[in-house]
Amino acid sequence: MSYCASRLQTLRRVTTVVNVGSVAVGGSHPVRIQSMTTSDTQDIEATVRQSIALAEVGCEIVRITAPNVQAARCLRDIRSRFSAAGFGHVPLVADIHFLPQAAMEAVEHVEKVRVNPGNYADKKRFAVMEYSDADYDRELQRLHESFSPLVLRARELGRSLRIGTNHGSLSDRIMNRYGDTPLGMVESALEFLRIAESHGFRQMILSMKASNPKVMIQAYRLLVERMQKEGMAYPLHLGVTEAGDGEDGRIKSAIGIGSLLLDGLGDTIRVSLTEDSVYEIPVARALAAKTMSLWTSPTSSTPAHVQEEIDPFRYTRRTAAPMEIGTGITAGTEQPPRVLVRASPAQWPSLAKLGADTQAEGLIVSIAGASDLEALATSAGTVAVPPAALVLDLAPDLVASTVAPFAARARHPLVLLRRFAAGDAELGGFVELARTHRHTLAVATTAADLPALAPLLAPDAGIRFLVTLSEPAPDSGHAVGAYRALAAALRAAGLAPPLWIRNTARTAVKPDTSFLSRLLDAALLTGTLLCDGLGDVVSIETEPDPVRATQLAYNVLQGAGTRQSKTEFVACPSCGRTLFDLQTTTQRIRAKTGHLKGVKIAIMGCIVNGPGEMADADFGYVGGAPGKINLYVGKTCVQYNLPQNEADGRLIALIREHGKWVDPVEPAAAPVS
8 A cells, every 4th residue: 555554564654753842753752642721822820730730641742722922922931831840841832723923923932833724824715716727826825925934933943843734624725626625635734845845844743634534544644645755754643633522532533543553654643532631641542552562663574465445545335245144134335334242141031132222233142062052042032033133153163063953943044153264174064054044154264264265155155144354363463454354355256245343352452451442442443444444244342231332333333434323423622712611512412412313513612623624514513702603504604693592492493494303202201110
């Protein structure tokens, strides 16, 4: 792949080192952890207090908004007091959007300045117009004149810069030539990068943030490819902007950031949550630790590559033939990814209830031998649990003749899951068993073993089957790479069955006992593959509670944008520009609208990224002025300056007006004894 050394193992991208004060970013240095204060920057005491709190929990670089010159001037005292408190080694970054004058003031006081190329020298009017080449060149010259003073002063003072592109705030110039696309994001950054290089300035870090992990991933990949063609090796700051709060925000951030880290891209990260900033740090540190544990340095040997079906710069789903895996449940390209959950032996007597309680589409039970098959038949009462699929996870030494009596008695189709290596004579027996009784065979194998198994799985074999990765996970590389290789091997063999992504103890990366660790592993494996277009069936088998396991699986599917099971929220993290309390507002709106399956609502604290990040949102709730809310439908503002105490009701009315409101289902009343 042109954007990374290998997609099968994590070979870290070689970058130049950029010094942010005393903190070195890139090269062989570890992933650096960042966050941002949420206070009004002109409240110097509060901003220093928040900066200290962040540094004390492990934040290595602290960012502070400077929306105007007055706020930028406050950075001098903030830097001084922060250093006096014993944190002179922790660099500060000024976050600049609209005002070059604020950037010129900020660069005097802090170690790095972040500029947004979409609005640093442009006023967004969302105007549709044609740019001739001459018009475009004049725009670039104006940009050169606006940005050059900051570059020259940063070079003189030994500061660094971040060229921080946001999907939500591309300039009209970029939007009209490239559209609201990853390519437009990349070109926006390269315009600024070339200006800086023309002055011999190279202390720069780049970012490509979006609220949609797929867009964010594609933009970073494309940026690296373009930089490599131009001989550039700048470090990357990774982040999913407006990720939201709670489990959803953590999952979405881990999918976007983690997928790139697994490909060896990324030198500093921020997990953006609509929560107090200190809660971002443990998530970022855990994510960095997991992915860094897989890093190896590129060597002179040729990295492993396979011929894949996917285009890394444009999302397309892998082609998978439709396959019935349960009564009324089909997996394949035209279907949403299906969710399976593991049931313990103690839960076998109530499998039907478990399927209803979890809302999983299939239940997995472990079978070590004939006695387990008999116990399942006895305790379950029925051999299958329609409409859910029933998956028998068969021990690797089980033979087809042992399973055959149970399979023959089954009143509904089963999924027979077993590990098969090259040379396993039992594959033929299980193929015949599946064909005879119309069951589905789930073949657990590896890319290396698949070619030897393929002849018995040819399309004319007359069986239903799907494929998953066998355990244990490969000793080298990681499970994401192993699944990518398996998908490529299926393509090479001319097979297109559904692919089942299983999260198990053996696919986990640097696991521990915490729920956060299990959540990150699910996002890293399942989320990354889903954003690649791989995965037709998923299961989270590391979470012991089947209800939580199913919920986590659906949340990962939602975070990856492949299946919506509830309202999707795009909510920005708080910062000094925020015009209302984002945390309480997000929680309040979620409580009122969270039942609206298939509806996407953006909750934005200010206008900086609002309209753009709401590009694929149905409705927007945006701070327009202190205490005032603007409501959007898509990118169009339809109601201005509503008092906040009226805005929630007006939002619901707007959703009703557009035919997307359904009343929440009231919980059933408890029976009267």
